Amino acid sequence: MTLDAFPRVSLCVLPTPLVRASRLEAALGPASPRVWIKRDDLTGLALGGNKARKLEYLVAGAQGEDATVLITEGAVQSNHARMTAAAANAAGLRAALVLDAANGDAVAGNLLLDHLLGADVHIVPNPGDRPAKMTQVAENLRKRGERPYVVPTGGSVPLGALGYVAAVRELMVQLAALGESPVALYHATGSMGTQAGLVVGARVFAAPFEVRGISVSHPAGAKPAVGAALASDTAALMGLDDSFAESDVLVDGGYVGTAYGHLTPGCTEAINLLARTEGIFLDPVYSGKAMAGLIDHIRIGRVQPGDSVVFLHTGGAPAIFAHGPALLA
């Protein structure tokens, strides 16, 4: 089945811009490659971010099953949860969110937006408590005559990953117009749906670049296997006779720091540098760590001056407002 044959609800403003970060390049000095930023923080749905592309296919899936409510889960500052609630509203559905308070439960940032969006928010103490709560919330909804549709963690299922297969097609058109042939695309990788879609898209559309995921959570070592399985399943959903191995899914686990959601010095540096050179906000959980990875790869020579790279900005800025002055370098 070709990409365009899948039902899709329009939630994003596409194409997102691809912009040259020349002031960042100047700040990084002569070692810097040309850096292009793919602004998926500007996808347009409820303050933007990568999940909007996945949700275009997932909401269509929910509508196909005649669902009335989307249920999903994440951390209290989950961008995915905020965007799922917004997508539900835009599609005339309701949203129930199961969020864990392992990193705090202040009603700020994404959690504040979840409430503004009118989502039915359920807070549990730890990530491990989420599955049971999801089941309980779904059961209660069914008893009330609702038809819940579960959007798995991060929207990272083959249907959601299609959003990033399509994103590669979009990016290839932009790169061709610029005459650019980047060696690598960097992005924050968590539940692996974004990376799986990118890896499939890179193969299908013969992209010149390697997809390099910078992990935002431990254990990073398990991610290539998860990503390869998801990429293979995404290709199968598209009817492609293609499979992916762990070696096709490049994940660098060196920039997580102590844990998911915990700031690192590199992340703080990246957030401040992008704001001060380009006027672009990164976030403390995802895109800041991914940019910290790219900056370090430039400094240690993993990419060369004269090359070009793409940084996929996956969004996440609402979490800035849950952190406060700790973010200032």
Ligand SMILES: Cc1ncc(COP(=O)(O)O)c(C=O)c1O
């Ligand atoms: C801002 C941001 N960037 C990157 C990611 C990682 O995407 P994925 O879960 O598809 O790996 C997420 C996931 O929540 C996110 O919110």
